[in-house]
Amino acid sequence: xxxxxxxxxxxxxxxxxxxxxxxxxxxxxxxxxxxxxxxxxxxxxxxxxxxxxxxxxxxxxxxxxxxxxxxxxxxxxxxxxxxxxxxxxxxxxxxxxxxxxxxxxxxxxxxxxxxxxxxxxxxxxxxxxxxxxxxxxxxxxxxxxxxxxxxxxxxxxxxxxxxxxxxxxxxxxxxxxxxxxxxxxxxxxxxxxxxxxxxxxxxxxxxxxxxxxxxxxxxxxxxxxxxxxxxxxxxxxxxxxxxxxxxxxxxxxxxxxxxxxxxxxxxxxxxxxxxxxxxxxxxxxxxxxxxxxxxxxxxxxxxxxxxxxxxxxxxxxxxxxxxxxxxxxxxxxxxxxxxxxxxxxxxxxxxxxxxxxxxxxxxxxxxxxxxxxxxxxxxxxxxxxxxxxxxxxxxxxxxxxxxxxxxxxxxxxxxxxxxxxxxxxxxxxxxxxxxxxxxxxxxxxxxxxxxxxxxxxxxxxxxxxxxxxxxxxxxxxxxxxxxxxxxxxxxxxxxxxxxxxxxxxxxxxxxxxxxxxxxxxxxxxxxxxxxxxxxxxxxxxxxxxxxxxxxxxxxxxxxxxxxxxxxxxxxxxxxxxxxxxxxxxxxxxxxxxxxxxxxxxxxxxxxxxxxxxxxxxxxxxxxxxxxxxxxxxxxxxxxxxxxxxxxxxxxxxxxxxxxxxxxxxxxxxxxxxxxxxxxxxxxxxxxxxxxxxxxxxxxxxxxxxxxxxxxxxxxxxxxxxxxxxxxxxxxxxx
DNA sequence: AGTGGGACGCTTTTT
DNA sequence: GCGTCCCACT
Numbered sequence: 091x092x093x094x095x096x097x098x099x100x101x102x103x104x105x106x107x108x109x110x111x112x113x114x115x116x117x118x119x120x121x122x123x124x125x126x127x128x129x130x131x132x133x134x135x136x137x138x139x140x141x142x143x144x145x146x147x148x149x150x151x152x153x154x155x156x157x158x159x160x161x162x163x164x165x166x167x168x169x170x171x172x173x174x175x176x177x178x179x180x181x182x183x184x185x186x187x188x189x190x191x192x193x194x195x196x197x198x199x200x201x202x203x204x205x206x207x208x209x210x211x212x213x214x215x216x217x218x219x220x221x222x223x224x225x226x227x228x229x230x231x232x233x234x235x236x237x238x239x240x241x242x243x244x245x246x247x248x249x250x251x252x253x254x255x256x257x258x259x260x261x262x263x264x265x266x267x268x269x270x271x272x273x274x275x276x277x278x279x280x281x282x283x284x285x286x287x288x289x290x291x292x293x294x295x296x297x298x299x300x301x302x303x304x305x306x307x308x309x310x311x312x313x314x315x316x317x318x319x320x321x322x323x324x325x326x327x328x329x330x331x332x333x334x335x336x337x338x339x340x341x342x343x344x345x346x347x348x349x350x351x352x353x354x355x356x357x358x359x360x361x362x363x364x365x366x367x368x369x370x371x372x373x374x375x376x377x378x379x380x381x382x383x384x385x386x387x388x389x390x391x392x393x394x395x396x397x398x399x400x401x402x403x404x405x406x407x408x409x410x411x412x413x414x415x416x417x418x419x420x421x422x423x424x425x426x427x428x429x430x431x432x433x434x435x436x437x438x439x440x441x442x443x444x445x446x447x448x449x450x451x452x453x454x455x456x457x458x459x460x461x462x463x464x465x466x467x468x469x470x471x472x473x474x475x476x477x478x479x480x481x482x483x484x485x486x487x488x489x490x491x492x493x494x495x496x497x498x499x500x501x502x503x504x505x506x507x508x509x510x511x512x513x514x515x516x517x518x519x520x521x522x523x524x525x526x527x528x529x530x531x532x533x534x535x536x537x538x539x540x541x542x543x544x545x546x547x548x549x550x551x552x553x554x555x556x557x558x559x560x561x562x563x564x565x566x567x568x569x570x571x572x573x574x575x576x577x578x579x580x581x582x583x584x585x586x587x588x589x590x591x592x593x594x595x596x597x598x599x600x601x602x603x604x605x606x607x608x609x610x611x612x613x614x615x616x617x618x619x620x621x622x623x624x625x626x627x628x629x630x631x632x633x634x635x636x637x638x639x640x641x642x643x644x645x646x647x648x649x650x651x652x653x654x655x656x657x658x659x660x661x662x663x664x665x666x667x668x669x670x671x672x673x674x675x676x677x678x679x680x681x682x683x684x685x686x687x688x689x690x691x692x693x694x695x696x697x698x699x700x701x702x703x704x705x706x707x708x709x710x711x712x713x714x715x716x717x718x719x720x721x722x723x724x725x726x727x728x729x730x731x732x733x734x735x736x737x738x739x740x741x742x743x744x745x746x747x748x749x750x751x752x753x754x755x756x757x758x759x760x761x762x763x764x765x766x767x768x769x770x771x772x773x774x775x776x777x778x779x780x781x782x783x784x785x786x787x788x789x790x791x792x793x794x795x796x797x798x799x800x801x802x803x804x805x806x807x808x809x810x811x812x813x814x815x816x817x818x819x820x821x822x823x824x
Numbered sequence: 825a826g827t828g829g830g831a832c833g834c835t836t837t838t839t
Numbered sequence: 840g841c842g843t844c845c846c847a848c849t
Contacts, residue, residue, distance in 0.1 A: 192839045193839080293839090460835070461835045635839085653836065654836080655835090680835070
């Protein structure tokens with residue numbers, strides 16, 4: 091260890107919490123001063139290091155709790171760290187600057203809001219609001235939304251923000267074809283609208299704060315004074331603006347510790363830059379690097395398979411996982427070949443049923459897919475088998491319509507100038523406000539330069555609105571005044587309950603006969619209950635837009651179904667990895683759009699998938715898959731070929747079928763060894779070579795003629811089905 | 825103002 | 840094949 095670096099006296103006996111760490115982990119914890127990069131492979135105790143280091147800094151009195159800045163990507167990670175640090179300290183961890191990039195930036199920005207033209211009560215918009223606002227901006231600029239999808243512009247603006255580019259910082263090279271080169275103009279207009287609405291989107295939180303740290307010495311000095319230590323989780327996922335923000339904040343004391351794993355960088359598509367972690371030593375001169383390579387999670391074969399796979403990537407920092415477990419021996423990674431996706435679904439389901447039968451907990455089983463839509467097939471199968479499951483990562487609590495509506499009511503209450511919120515609820519429940527009335531309000535709002543709420547009141551008073559609409563809108567505006575008063579007098583909890591009631595919003599769902607309605611009412615109750623935990627309405631609104639998530643998924647004996655992205659950071663005894671087929675995984679679009687870089691990210695995703703497994707990993711592929719309307723033949727993923735033979739066991743449909751006493755289509759060639767069973771299967775024998783021009787029969791596509799041969803991949807012109815590419819083992823010579 | 829039907833598109837996603 | 844989004848019709 092570099093003795094000059096660590097200020098812990100060498101003679102001191104190690105504290106109890108340090109003795110529980112291995113040498114590298116301890117190194118990472120005790121190297122407190124100066125920049126440090128902890129390269130933490132999957133399952134090497136990353137979170138333990140991070141939390142112990144945090145506690146260590148506090149326990150050795152290097153800093154007060156509010157002098158440490160600890161940053162994560164997700165609220166879940168932040169919560170976990172808070173709990174574990176609290177447990178180590180023996181008291182709840184309070185006064186910490188611990189949270190997500192966004193939550194921390196929001197907290198900072200509220201203090202300096204006026205420097206960017208906002209007030210401290212600014213609204214944080216979600217994706218939905220952002221898009222609606224952008225559509226309005228595009229409309230106003232007369233950009234044809236048909237030709238130039240607002241979604242695409244949203245994406246571009248988000249990427250600008252990810253890179254720390256304000257409209258003023260946009261270089262001349264940033265223009266694209268989009269909207270005939272008007273992207274910069276639209277971006278600026280969008281930002282102006284946000285300021286006018288006293289609102290910020292997620293990207294703005296970081297963009298504004300970074301801009302302030304860059305340009306305002308007083309702001310920078312304030313935070314340099316505040317934070318002595320900076321801790322960062324999942325550093326490989328940071329984007330440019332997050333990196334700039336961190337670097338600016340860490341400049342003061344230079345005590346920055348970033349933990350990450352370049353092999354698990356899977357978010358480049360949302361702006362993450364692996365380069366940040368690869369460049370760490372250059373960015374922070376004199377940085378130390380500690381590698382955590384002892385894996386305490388998985389068996390030897392799983393680690394070997396994952397290591398061999400990821401070794402195919404270039405430009406890695408280099409890290410070799412080795413097992414740190416005593417009981418690391420285990421089954422090889424199972425590679426299962428299926429005739430079609432239905433069979434894959436059946437077999438995965440059966441296998442899970444078998445595991446359950448053997449006494450394995452369903453909570454320790456996961457099916458990890460590349461894309462969300464793939465979960466459906468497995469859901470159906472699990473329902474049929476009566477196996478409880480949960481799909482992780484559906485709609486979040488605050489994304490539900492009823493929650494967003496209720497929040498919109500609160501937003502209008504809290505900030506009457508919140509036009510977006512007002513627009514959302516003005517006709518929910520129905521008040522007869524249609525296009526005509528809406529246009530009148532917009533017009534008045536624009537000409538008189540007042541928020542929509544004020545415009546609405548004026549139109550009611552002046553008779554600009556007529557009849558039932560006038561009545562209803564007038565009533566709503568009077569109600570808002572009353573609710574605002576109630577909120578000030580009796581508190582926001584009662585105000586929300588009253589507002590939902592008197593506005594007719596709850597009534598609307600009570601009258602709704604759809605099966606979801608009762609659930610929605612429950613969610614509303616939950617919202618009112620949650621509001622009680624907050625002292626102010628503003629604090630609650632921040633919580634909802636930045637933190638709140640799905641609670642209902644928690645706990646229970648259930649199989650987990652999720653995307654590979656969603657599985658990062660989790661672990662299970664048994665992991666099923668279906669759909670390992672070229673085009674599906676690696677995903678075709680990822681490769682088309684980003685070439686080799688895209689492929690490497692897909693491979694990292696595969697690596698993440700494999701390393702989620704503690705004891706059993708099942709990789710599978712199907713020869714035929716129904717995608718959208720029609721059947722597609724697919725060839726096994728190249729990632730399967732990249733797994734080391736010594737640590738995998740292959741089995742085909744037929745061996746499986748025999749074992750499970752199920753009838754499977756007779757498409758798999760007879761497996762060479764008679765005793766080939768599920769547990770010790772042989773690689774399926776290769777059929778006789780089929781020459782170009784040879785006639786073949788395919789179970790699904792019928793008869794055809796081979797046009798080209800590429801190893802075991804055949805291009806075949808089928809008599810009826812047309813040209814397809816299939817694996818030779820799925821056809822018979824005729 | 826509400827609804828029905830046709831066109832479209834369809835990777836990953838946190839905050 | 841399915842869900843969603845938008846427009847046109849009523």
